[in-house]
Amino acid sequence: MTKTYEVRTYGCQMNVHDSERIGGLLETAGYAKAEGEPDLLVFNTCAVRENADNKLYGNLGHAASLKAKKPGMQIAVGGCLAQKDRDTITSRAPWVDVVFGTHNIGSLPILLERARIAEESQVEILEALEVFPSTLPTKRDSVFAAWVSISVGCNNTCTFCIVPSLRGKEKDRRPGDVLAEVEALVADGVVEVTLLGQNVNSYGVEFGDRQAFGKLLRACGEIDGLERVRFTSPHPKDFTDDVIAAMAETPNVMPQLHMPLQSGSDDVLKRMRRSYRREKYLGIIERVRAAMPDAAITTDIIVGFPGETDEDFEQTLDVVRRARFGSAFTFQYSKRPGTPAADLPDQLPKAVVQERYDRLVAEVNQIAWEENQRIEGRRVEVLVSDGSVSLGGGKKDAATKRLTGRARDNRLVHFVPGDAEVRPGDMVEVEITHGAPHHLVSDAPILSVRRTRAGDAWEARQGRTEVRSVGLGMPQIGVPDPLPAAVTACAAG
Numbered sequence: 001m002t003k004t005y006e007v008r009t010y011g012c013q014m015n016v017h018d019s020e021r022i023g024g025l026l027e028t029a030g031y032a033k034a035e036g037e038p039d040l041l042v043f044n045t046c047a048v049r050e051n052a053d054n055k056l057y058g059n060l061g062h063a064a065s066l067k068a069k070k071p072g073m074q075i076a077v078g079g080c081l082a083q084k085d086r087d088t089i090t091s092r093a094p095w096v097d098v099v100f101g102t103h104n105i106g107s108l109p110i111l112l113e114r115a116r117i118a119e120e121s122q123v124e125i126l127e128a129l130e131v132f133p134s135t136l137p138t139k140r141d142s143v144f145a146a147w148v149s150i151s152v153g154c155n156n157t158c159t160f161c162i163v164p165s166l167r168g169k170e171k172d173r174r175p176g177d178v179l180a181e182v183e184a185l186v187a188d189g190v191v192e193v194t195l196l197g198q199n200v201n202s203y204g205v206e207f208g209d210r211q212a213f214g215k216l217l218r219a220c221g222e223i224d225g226l227e228r229v230r231f232t233s234p235h236p237k238d239f240t241d242d243v244i245a246a247m248a249e250t251p252n253v254m255p256q257l258h259m260p261l262q263s264g265s266d267d268v269l270k271r272m273r274r275s276y277r278r279e280k281y282l283g284i285i286e287r288v289r290a291a292m293p294d295a296a297i298t299t300d301i302i303v304g305f306p307g308e309t310d311e312d313f314e315q316t317l318d319v320v321r322r323a324r325f326g327s328a329f330t331f332q333y334s335k336r337p338g339t340p341a342a343d344l345p346d347q348l349p350k351a352v353v354q355e356r357y358d359r360l361v362a363e364v365n366q367i368a369w370e371e372n373q374r375i376e377g378r379r380v381e382v383l384v385s386d387g388s389v390s391l392g393g394g395k396k397d398a399a400t401k402r403l404t405g406r407a408r409d410n411r412l413v414h415f416v417p418g419d420a421e422v423r424p425g426d427m428v429e430v431e432i433t434h435g436a437p438h439h440l441v442s443d444a445p446i447l448s449v450r451r452t453r454a455g456d457a458w459e460a461r462q463g464r465t466e467v468r469s470v471g472l473g474m475p476q477i478g479v480p481d482p483l484p485a486a487v488t489a490c491a492a493g
Helices: 013-028 052-069 080-084 105-118 163-167 175-187 212-220 241-249 266-272 278-291 310-323 350-373 395-399 453-461
Strands: 004-009 040-045 074-079 098-100 122-124 145-149 192-196 228-232 256-258 296-303 327-332 379-390 401-407 412-415 427-431 440-442 448-450
Touching (some): 004 013, 013 192, 040 080, 052 074, 052 080, 080 163, 105 122, 145 175, 175 192, 175 212, 379 412
Parallel strands (some): 004 040, 040 074, 074 098, 098 122, 145 192, 192 228, 412 440
């Protein structure tokens, strides 16, 4: 009988990316995605989230009871926490069959077979990425939107971040390989791609072209049928004017920028080892808005970094008010073992951090709400997703399903389809009737529907699954819907 698998993913976009590769590898090896209890359970872990190790071992404890009831079941642990705790996972959880790192995902099927034959745990952790993994198969969840990785790893040394030690130094993918994959994705029905890297602005450092990222954006603009291009995440220290020009001058590059701030205090930025200061950050935003007045700018902010004073925090609030972010992923600082910040003096009391965090969230939400209200009455183009939502608490509202999609600036839009036939992947034009703090609503009739090849591909895919082999010009990774705040930290510059 065909063995089944389940992958449980924790962490950032990189981990989502990796989980799709894991799914592709396993299906190529003859596994099928489980609908019930799986024969193989894979934990793709994150080392950034607070208490990540405790959560993992709690989940592994539950998995042990499942394994005891199902002879032959296997358990594998991969990802950043596996890279970090390679020596302790099998000692604390001896029922784990395979431990694999961030650099050797491709070894998983072989390691599983070794563990089965040897009847003992297999641990394989590579310290560095030898070749960019462009040739792994994948199991994409979406036919109309895709991640496309342009680099892995990071050359920065932020004191709060453990990612560089787990993902390694930056390794760039050749532009031709990136563009070949994008072209193949478009041929397969994809209309939106998100270029993915730990620091996309430093793309090209490995092959000596400091303007490579701007050139890559412009090259994506030449691909017929590619309607939307996004990217995440840039780093302010490497953000150059040629990228702003490429964004503004390339019609299919969306007017959206997610650029981590982390703190509005120069003193805190210095202790974080962030190689920019508040005025440089605000200057980038000013130039982006001068080139693209309707651009939506979002960010990441850490509250309560060691030594943060009331004045430091007020400076962060000042940047938030001046920048007018469309939204922000906000984090309370907490120690991460293995990071320099964990050993810094002046760690702040939880109560102080919580109070500042609450004030920050209130400020961010108020500004986001005001910015969304400014869009009321405007017509926006929405790429329809495959979700629906009920808004409001009344019986009438609960019975009215709204479809969901993303505007060009990546704002979430809920709209009423009415009698229109609308498929995921199609484009609709709607008028915004209400701006809420975290989304936009259109209760007006749809103004227009444009059926797309992406919608055709979605329709054709219903009832079947697909694994594509990725090489030059083959699809690689999946749906880039924005992730919850708690899972974006390690890919967020």
